[in-house]
Amino acid sequence: GESVGLHLPTLSVQEGDNSIINCAYSNSASDYFxxxxxxxxxxxxxxxxxxxxxxxxxxxxxxxxxxxxxxxxSLQIAATQPGDSAVYFCAENMIPGGSNYKLTFGKGTLLTVNP
Amino acid sequence: DVKVTQSSRYLVKRTGEKVFLECVQDMDHENMFWYRQDPGLGLRLIYFSYDVKMKEKGDIPEGYSVSREKKERFSLILESASTNQTSMYLCASTAGDQETQYFGPGTRLLVL
Known part of the structure; x- marks a missing residue:
């Protein structure tokens, strides 16, 4: 999920497992993610x-x-590998059809893959 | 492949200095963006430009200005750097009818 305060949510998985990273978005009118x-x-x-x-x-x-x-x-990563270790964040287009396509970003989730 | 490049990976400046951050994209994209990224705050939009010489303020424009004299180049200017502008600065671009933003590698700026 999205972060609160200074600490990112973290997800730690074993190499080869599937990962699921979640994101709650804010605007029901957003049409692109x-x-x-x-x-x-x-x-x-x-x-x-x-x-x-x-x-x-x-x-x-x-x-x-x-x-x-x-x-x-949500983002699902199959057969997670050490190279998948990173921060993952979602973004939404809060101005659907707008001419400048601004995105609003979530704060991210830190994925750590253990070998 | 979309390529967005930023002039510096790391910069150290002193308080009060004028700082220029350059961003160049090679895909003829109309839209270009400058963000800053801070721990716990995510990406925050400083300014964006949807055409040459056109610019619009983002969510946190104070203390910054921008310049877009050529389509491929978008510059971020800190008129008088302050310590609270220490951050990671990210540039992005999109084609005019696309939402997918492509990012540069970032410039980590330290203001002393």
Whole structure:
């Protein structure tokens, strides 16, 4: 889930396990959602996105699920690897159809993969 | 591949100095953004630009200005750096009709 205060929520998993990272978004009118991965000292890297007319989208080893009823987004990572260790955060487009496509970002979850 | 580059990975400046952070993208993107990222606060939008010479304030523009003279380049300016501007600065860009923002590697700025 999203962080409160100075400490990020953390998720620790064993290598090979599946990981599920959650995100609660704020605007029921948002129509686009995106997950980013940020490794230490680097910029955020796009993982996968989903539009509000879908409830599931799959990529390579990753799946995003969208539950609009409860405004909840999750990222599932299959067969988690040590290289997946990073901060993951979600973002939503809070101005659907706007000309500048501003995103609002969550604070992130720290995923640690233990070998 | 989308490529967003930032002029420096690390910068150390003194209070009161004028600081320039440069961002260049090579994908002919219309929209460019500057964020700062601080522990516990996530990414906060400072300024964005949706066209050359066009800019709009984000959520925390105070103490910053920007310049977009060319489509590929978006500069963030700290007119008089202060210690509370010590942060990680991230630049991003998107094509005009796309929401996916592509980020640069970030500049970690320390103001002493």
């Amino acid at each position: 995106i997950w980013y991965k940020q490794e230490s000292g680097k910029g955020p890297q796009f993982i996968i996105d989903i539009r509000s007319n879908m409830d599931k989208r799959q990529g390579q080893r990753v799946t995003v699920l969208l539950n609009k009823t409860v405004k909840h987004l």
